[in-house]
Amino acid sequence: MSFEVKGISDNHFHHLNQFFKNGFDGNELLEQSQQIQHPLVDGYSSEWYFDGIRMGYSDWHYKKPVALAWNYDIDVELVTFQANLKGSVLMGKDSANAVPLFNNLQHNLFYAGTGDVNEGVLKGDRLASSMFFIQFTKNAFLRLAADGNDTLNRFNEHVQNGRSAVLTPHNLYVNANMLSLIKSIVHCKYKNNLKKMFLLSKAIELLVLQAEAGSEALNPSYKYIRSSYDRERIMYAREYIMSHLDVPPSLTELSRIVGINEYKLKRGFKEMFSNTVFGYLADARLELAKNDLLENRQSIAEIAFALGYSSLQHFSYAFKKKFGMSPSKLRR
Template identity: 50%
Template sequence: MPFEIKNKADNSILHSNELSGKDFNSEKLVEQNMHLNLPFADVQMKQWYFNGIRMGYSNWHYKERMEMEWKGDLDMVTLYFNMKGKTTITNKNMDRPFELGKYQHNLFYSQSGEGILKNDELFVNTFMIQFNTDAFLRITEGANDVLKRFGDDVLLGKTVALSDTNLYMDINMINAINAIVGCKYQDDLKKMFLLSKSMELLVLQAEAYHAFHHSAVRYLKTEYDKERIIYAREYLVQHLDMPPGLSDLAKVAGINEYKLKKGFKELFGNTVFGYLAETRLELAKTDLLEKNKTASEIAFELGYSSVQHFSTAFKKKFGVSPTKCS
């Protein structure tokens, strides 16, 4: 049985998947959309797979907190990104459970395993990229020491996590995932695009590990502080047109201004206003490529002082003017 999930309470099978790691070796890109209407949850899922790589995006709306038993022998490397909610994963082959909160990620490998999957919140949004062992070792050949060490464990068949401490997603990871989910390309061009993004996320994850474990100073020492920084980010994104100043954002988040500045950079790899600028421009690029809005409309909605100011910032980041991007 490659993968199966059961309700721990009554042992009923909730979901089973007969596909194994080898089944993802399709030369053609395979795309699937699924809707699971379970007694305890409504689930929307998308998956893409090709050349030993599988990507999965899912939205879970639980009616109650659940504990589910999982069992599988997929023999795959998994990049796991928890976008929303909190999920606890135990594997009998690991010495402790992994609790992935909002915007946390990690890299796992297991030939087989079984354990408990628990949702600690009612809304959970996840994204994952899985590589069968051949694909992972091929892609990471010549990689940095972080991925080389991980690859050595894969070769030995060891159950392993990249980081003992879950890492936090930065704007580049979030943008890459959004680009995958919203990709409009078709067939071979889409396959090429998804491959490039899977490699980008793998590199970003290795960089995040290196940055976290080589940071000289940590400003966020408690989970509460991290939650406040995440809330500050969400508030900022919700007010792109009229963003608050640092002091106002600190008050909204319930944290002092110094810790907001230092903690935001520590968690998301950018300053508050650097992140604001990046997010505005990435959203603008998406709207222009999808021809949803004009440059003037985008400049106004995202709070730029003028179309010229927007055009200058856009060209500085992407190398082309907004009119040539649309």
């Protein structure tokens, strides 16, 4: 056994199990997209393998609240970047005793040696769960991540010496730039070697964002955020607005939801993210809109209204102000 989810055929994980056994160092890009059948869940996954790298995206929709049991063991040393987009991943034998590994909109980078064995459950948020991940063999990771910042270099030292490690002791939160990169990977329309080049470039870009986020988390210098509780609440405020881009709360509502007063919310958010709450919200919307426009999957009006803009004119004005061109010009 390498990887299995209870109730789902092992055939769905054939390439993954090969990767866990030998690392898949082939030069050619191997792709796999499939629908996953389960009595209580409809699932979809896409995976890409090349040069000791595995990228994957999965999206699960639950017919009723349920926890899917999973377990794995690996025979190769792997570094994993994981971004949990919806739902929760828990570690432990069952739902009652499992502890959270990743919650909604969290990410981290971790290294595990050979013989690593784990088990846990996958739970949906609003009857859905979704995740994106990149796994590197040890050699592939060290080749790509050499000479990063201090935070990444310390992590690399653990990898080189075969010591299990995580980039930061607490998970970080997925931001708009990461979401945009992930969407561009999942919906990439390039083929063959060009697609392989594109995926590799995005993997490196995500490592850069991860290293920078890790450095900021480990070396904070705050004036208004006085405690770990304040920091946790500000992080939750960002998670909440990222999950409600189409219908964001007012500042008063957000303050009540996260449990700190408006003054601390405004000052602390600006201190932590170098932007106001609604400035961050606006940037996140526009980054996602830009990616959707480049994907050419919806009309400009559909994109604007899906992200909560009250009018097409308002969206076009904001977009041009941020990117220097109108949405229609970008799409040409």
